[in-house]
Amino acid sequence: MGESQDGVKGKRMVFVTVGTTCFDALVKVVDSQEVKDELLRRGYTDLLIQMGRGSYLPTKSTGDDGSLAVDYFTFSSSIADHLRSASLVISHAGSGSIFETLQLGKPLIVVVNEDLMDNHQSELAEELAERQHLYCARPPTLCQTIAGMDLKSLVPYCPGDATPVAKLINRFLGFPED
Amino acid sequence: MEKSTGRFFSNSSSSLGITCFIAFITIIVLRVIYVIYRTGKPPNKRSPPQALSTLIVLGSGGHTAEMINLLLVLQKDRFAPRFYIAAATDNMSLQKARVLENSWADSSGVKGISAEFMQIYRSREVGQSYVTSVWTTLVATVHALWLMIKIRPQVVLCNGPGTCFPLCVIAFIFKVIGIRWSSIFYVESIARVKKLSLSGLLLYKLQIADQFFVQWPQLQRKYPRAHYVGCLM
Numbered sequence: 001m002g003e004s005q006d007g008v009k010g011k012r013m014v015f016v017t018v019g020t021t022c023f024d025a026l027v028k029v030v031d032s033q034e035v036k037d038e039l040l041r042r043g044y045t046d047l048l049i050q051m052g053r054g055s056y057l058p059t060k061s062t063g064d065d066g067s068l069a070v071d072y073f074t075f076s077s078s079i080a081d082h083l084r085s086a087s088l089v090i091s092h093a094g095s096g097s098i099f100e101t102l103q104l105g106k107p108l109i110v111v112v113n114e115d116l117m118d119n120h121q122s123e124l125a126e127e128l129a130e131r132q133h134l135y136c137a138r139p140p141t142l143c144q145t146i147a148g149m150d151l152k153s154l155v156p157y158c159p160g161d162a163t164p165v166a167k168l169i170n171r172f173l174g175f176p177e178d
Numbered sequence: 179m180e181k182s183t184g185r186f187f188s189n190s191s192s193s194l195g196i197t198c199f200i201a202f203i204t205i206i207v208l209r210v211i212y213v214i215y216r217t218g219k220p221p222n223k224r225s226p227p228q229a230l231s232t233l234i235v236l237g238s239g240g241h242t243a244e245m246i247n248l249l250l251v252l253q254k255d256r257f258a259p260r261f262y263i264a265a266a267t268d269n270m271s272l273q274k275a276r277v278l279e280n281s282w283a284d285s286s287g288v289k290g291i292s293a294e295f296m297q298i299y300r301s302r303e304v305g306q307s308y309v310t311s312v313w314t315t316l317v318a319t320v321h322a323l324w325l326m327i328k329i330r331p332q333v334v335l336c337n338g339p340g341t342c343f344p345l346c347v348i349a350f351i352f353k354v355i356g357i358r359w360s361s362i363f364y365v366e367s368i369a370r371v372k373k374l375s376l377s378g379l380l381l382y383k384l385q386i387a388d389q390f391f392v393q394w395p396q397l398q399r400k401y402p403r404a405h406y407v408g409c410l411m
Contacts, residue, residue, distance in 0.1 A: 020238075094240055095240030095243075095244075095367065095368055095369040095411070096240040096243055099240070099243070099368075099411040103411075120369060120370060120373065120375070121369060123369065123370065123371040123372050123373070124368065124369045124370075124371055126371075127371045127394065159411065160247070160368075160393075160408060160409030160410050160411050161251075161408065161409075161410075162247045162248040162250065162251045162410045163251050164407040164408060165248055165251075165363075165365060165391050165407045165410065166248065166251040166252050168389060168391070168405055168407070169252070169333075169335075169363055169389065170252075170253075170256070171220075172220050172361060172363075172388065172389055173220070173221070173227060173230065173256075173333070173361060174220055174221070174226055174227055175226055175227065175253070175256055176226055
């Protein structure tokens with residue numbers, strides 16, 4: 001398996017984040033036995049869920065009996081730390097979460113919320129999936145994606161650059177070029 | 179036709195009012211046409227401009243991160259003073275802008291930051307009913323007008339939150355009635371790959387934005403007046 005080895009030796013954490021949204025469908029599916037079994041099979045040991053404004057509570061587990069250790073919280077100011085210590089990130093489709101994860105170089109599965117009315121969010125996830133920066137799934141297909149993913153084939157994301165915009169703005173306003 | 183117009187002028191007491199009204203409308207229409215014609219063309223200046231007061235419209239999460247990436251590469255002395263506006267329900271964005279401004283103040287050693295932070299009422303929260311949103315839209319519009327009269331920016335920077343549309347329209351009206359000439363820059367959010375957001379589409383179609391940037395080539399092909407600038411994130 002090509003997953004990166006991070007964090008405490010032997011501990012391989014999957015971090016699930018829904019940002020500030022309510023996305024119970026995602027929390028429910030990662031809490032399903034099917035997905036937990038698949039994560040365990042892929043060598044992950046811990047599952048940490050940031051559940052946001054959702055109301056579905058996953059079942060906590062210490063993982064002593066050889067199963068996946070499961071923990072959850074609603075919000076935290078240290079999302080960045082959790083992302084850093086994760087070996088795999090499963091995220092909602094918000095651009096903030098997506099780019100924060102990609103810029104840390106973490107393998108990412110984006111799960112699109114099918115319940116949102118104006119679902120423009122899938123555009124970004126699908127485009128980045130096409131460029132092989134991440135995997136894109138829906139709640140019903142997440143398990144399949146985890147089973148079939150090949151993290152070695154993911155292409156690292158090169159952070160973007162705002163200088164072309166700044167240049168055009170400066171030129172338009174008549175400021176001299178640096 | 180001439181005959182009837184003549185009688186109209188001599189007989190009707192309201193004719194003067196009507197003439198004035200028609201003249202007024204004509205002037206406004208001509209002025210709007212002129213402003214649209216000038217939109218997208220650099221402001222007339224022979225010498226490089228002084229510092230320009232800048233309005234920065236912040237949105238939630240991803241929007242603010244993109245805007246901050248842009249602000250990081252803009253020259254602080256050219257875009258000053260800076261006015262930040264975010265939705266009243268959004269506490270995070272102004273906080274992030276404050277952190278950015280404080281870091282600049284610390285690094286330059288200059289006391290007294292040339293930045294102000296303001297909150298604006300949103301016309302409609304997600305999931306709000308349309309009946310109550312008539313009232314909230316009215317309140318939001320008056321509030322936006324009040325803030326814009328106070329700021330009168332020369333540069334408007336925005337990247338997609340719904341709050342930016344009324345502010346840009348007001349900036350456009352200020353151009354029409356001659357209160358303040360401003361340059362409006364709109365960067366469509368990185369989340370928009372195939373379709374523009376509603377704010378973006380309106381500002382593009384109505385030709386309110388002087389320069390319109392998109393972050394994906396597919397969008398530039400669909401909207402040829404837009405500038406493709408690559409990803410900001």
